[in-house]
Amino acid sequence: MQPEIRMTSQSAQLSLSTHKVLRNTYMMLALTMIPTVLGAMVGVNMNFAFMAGSPIMSSLIFLGVVYGLFFGIEKTKDSGMGVALLLLLTGFLGLMLGPILQVALHLRNGGQLITMAAGGTGVIFLTLAGIASVTKKDFSFMGKFLMVGGILFMVAVVANIFLQLPVMSLTISAVAILLFSGFLLYHISSIIHGGETNYISATLSVYMAMYNIFLSLLQLLMAFAGDRR
Numbered sequence: 001m002q003p004e005i006r007m008t009s010q011s012a013q014l015s016l017s018t019h020k021v022l023r024n025t026y027m028m029l030a031l032t033m034i035p036t037v038l039g040a041m042v043g044v045n046m047n048f049a050f051m052a053g054s055p056i057m058s059s060l061i062f063l064g065v066v067y068g069l070f071f072g073i074e075k076t077k078d079s080g081m082g083v084a085l086l087l088l089l090t091g092f093l094g095l096m097l098g099p100i101l102q103v104a105l106h107l108r109n110g111g112q113l114i115t116m117a118a119g120g121t122g123v124i125f126l127t128l129a130g131i132a133s134v135t136k137k138d139f140s141f142m143g144k145f146l147m148v149g150g151i152l153f154m155v156a157v158v159a160n161i162f163l164q165l166p167v168m169s170l171t172i173s174a175v176a177i178l179l180f181s182g183f184l185l186y187h188i189s190s191i192i193h194g195g196e197t198n199y200i201s202a203t204l205s206v207y208m209a210m211y212n213i214f215l216s217l218l219q220l221l222m223a224f225a226g227d228r229r
Contacts, residue, residue: 022191024199032207035091043098059161062096077200086200093211100218108227117218121210124181132188139189146186149179170223176216184209
């Protein structure tokens, strides 16, 4: 086989594999919305008084559960157990939307704000996915910047667990939208260029970026557009 033919064949196989991962990621992402919505519906009707009574301990437990599931998903990402743990994680994260959704729904326009946050998240996802797909530009150069930004972001989040400063919370939300939009673009670009070959890992990365964008958008909308009863 001539080198040119061999290279063309390898390129075609890589392109086919990349499209398969991207397709499976989008399908899995759509599937994760089911446990997320179901979890949120349960969370809206739960009593989270225990979290209000001990916000620091509750936050630490929440982070422990989430990162424990992250670890489990990455360990089992090549099996059906990885899918099960991913759906479990998304259901848990949907459940944990309960407190903020309860606050939002006590606003006169709470339902509208939730819809706007969900719609805004969808627009951001479609826009960034379109940019990554149409331009074919490799955004891997953003990796180091996003990693540093992510570390600083987590430090700020943990610090505010103890400080509980409203202004800092709003600042964190605004920064989170920009930061996780960057992560979203980076991860989708990574899939397109063959940097991510496992659709479960890819779905987890994209889902977490979208989850944080939605949460941050809702917090900002509630703060600046919330209509108190």
